[in-house]
Amino acid sequence: MGKEKEIDLYSSDVSELNFTDESEDTIKKVLDERDYILPLKDDREASLDPLDKDDSMATKEQIEQEIPIRDTDNDNQAENTPDGLEAKIPLDEDDDNKSDEPDLTEDGSDPIADPGEDDPVPDGSVGVEDVPAVEDPVNPDETPAEVAENGDTPDAQAQPGSNDSGPNDQPEKNLRDEPSERGSSDDFVGLDDAEIEEKFLPKKKVESKKAKDIDKLESEPANKTVEKNKDRQLPQVKESRKPAAPKAAKESEASKGFGKLSWASKIINVALMALIAAGFYLYYNPSLVGLTKAEQPVLPAPVEVIEPVTPVAQPVTTPSVASKRDQCIAKLEEAVRLRKELLEKKDEIYELDLYYRNGIAELEDEIYQEIQKSGISSYKEAVNNKRIELNMRTIQRRQAYIKELTKPAYWLKSGSEELFFLVRKGQLDLELTEIAGGIDLNKHVRHISAAIQKYRPSPENLAVDPLQSKVQPLEKIWEQISQKKNTKDKAQIALNPKNEIIETQICSGNLARIAELTSISPAAAGCLSRMSGADLFLNGLTTLSPDAAKQLFKWQGNWICLNGVKDLSPAAAKFLFKWKGSWISLNSLDELPPELAMYLLKWEGQQLELMGLKYNKNEATQKTLKYLALWETTGGKLYVTDEIRKEMERLM
């Protein structure tokens, strides 16, 4: 604004055109402007309001006191008067400037010496060093208050003829009030000049000599014009120097100017506040000006947008491609589950079969004992014995059950095998879908579905009817029992001579020949069970009857060796694995049927030796190995061959 005003000012006067083309000091411009502005303004104001004449005169007085130093310099430069030379020197040299200070303080009110004054430069040297402070008076952005502090009047920024005298008058008031309070306006004028000189000096130092010459030459016309104005204002200044200027008029003018300034400043302040408020509002609502920055803090919005999209995309994209494969995989998994179910059912049937067979073996033993007790030798006698007859009928029924169980067992096996085949085939084709064509996964699904439907275990599919099955006649059962009895009797008779002697010795307390026993009677076993000691070696025994086993395993020892036993009946095994000892050696057993191994799970002992056990690739052996492995998991230690051990590890 200040520059624009300056341009307008220069353009209005032909004599000032030369200044616009020059890069002269802006402070000098300000001083020049004041030379032109104030007289014009004062002239117009004087013509309009006679009451303000004195005040304007007072202002002129101040300005003349400020400006004449400069003007005098210019005039002196132009006229080469001795006074002019004296006035010019202080602007260029600090020493001279200091020499002027006494002139300013001659009135006895030196503001520089007073630390309580507004002048921040108590010392002239400090003012010289403060170069930015010198440039402030010409800074268009500087506030009026700053300008006032710098001791410069804002008149230089005012356009000639402008009615807005507020900014111009406020500093004047400040300038006028302080001296008036001290009772001398001349003191104020002197202070203002000193400040100007102090602040202008550094700038002058910076200027080159050539620039000074150019300024001098170019300022001549302007100085001439100023001189004319000064000549016109001279009487007024002389009058204003008189202390007759009414103080009340000054204050009214000052308050008037201040009122105008406050009104304008209010408008500016309100406008600035409104601008700031609008800025804040737009910052937080940028959508009003088409921006979307304000939506960033609203984070849930994109989440809400994404969430509904993904569920929609999933059902649309995936099913067409993955459905066949997934459906096939799901069907395969269903088939695997069903096969597992079938195998579990098959195991249950096997265990039931085993239970019946063990029961038959026990019943046969009971019949055998009854025969020996009653001396029965023919079928008719046996049938007449109610106990033998009922046992034989139980055997007959159980045999029928066992026979009937083969049907669901076979059905379950067929189902599991077919399902296994279909699953393997389906998996194979699934693996080849990447590289092979013509794979119909639907066909697999159909086949597996049919197999699942067919082999779903149901009471109908697993139904048995033992009553309808062809039962074995009781007479045939009697014959089988008789054959077994004769076999056992022959074996006992063959060993009797030696074993009887040893058994007699055992019961009499002589245990020297117990290792020679090949068979043992229940009575002798009872005698042995009462012996003391931790170990019992009966490695000569090849067979062990259930009754003998029942008596023998009442022995309270730690280790029993039965390494000669090659065949063990389930009944004997049942008593064996109820023994309270901790170590059993059965190293001659080359086969341990699952029905025997089942009893092992109930044994609370710690070590079992089965080094003679042989591995056969059959289902029974697999089951036995599973039982053995299971027993080992309960904390027992099993001694078997490496081959058996590997198979057990493979199974587990």
Place this chain on the structure above:
Amino acid sequence: MRKHLSHICAVMIIFFFGFGSAHATVNKSSELKLKMTEISTLQQNLTGKIAQAVEKKDQLEQKSHELEKEVRDQKAQYKIETYQNAILNPRIDYNLKLIQLLLGYITRLNDKIVYFKNGHDMLNFFFQQAQDDLLMIKTLNDLEIDKLIAQINEVLDEYIPETGKPMFDVNDVPLKDTEQIWNEIIKIN
């Protein structure tokens, strides 16, 4: 004036043919380079396909061996000696069918591997020829390459579609007789 015109025409003709010749040389070189790039790309695809087929074939052979072992175990467990008895055992019967299928797949994969390897070798041959011709063109500024381009295109047209197709059709595999398979299995035992 007339003489001047004739000179201009002669210069233009020379320039035209000279430029045309140079342009043709550049075209042939770039065409050969393009074909070499296509050959390289197809060779990479074929190599990938061969590797995939070999990997899958190994997997199928492993499965086949496992099934054969299972058949032998069943034979030993149930003391099966003849094929007629063997097919009465569901596990042996199903395993023989699976082995039959696997052998068919393996046969087709082997065929495809050989086919892809042949293509790869042929492409390699044409690539080398293209390289040689390219050097010849650079040296002599010209060489007949239409025949080579046609041969390359023929191979490319044959093998590029094959890389996008399935390697074989599961419905079109040779099925070996299960009795023959059984006999081969028990021979090993």
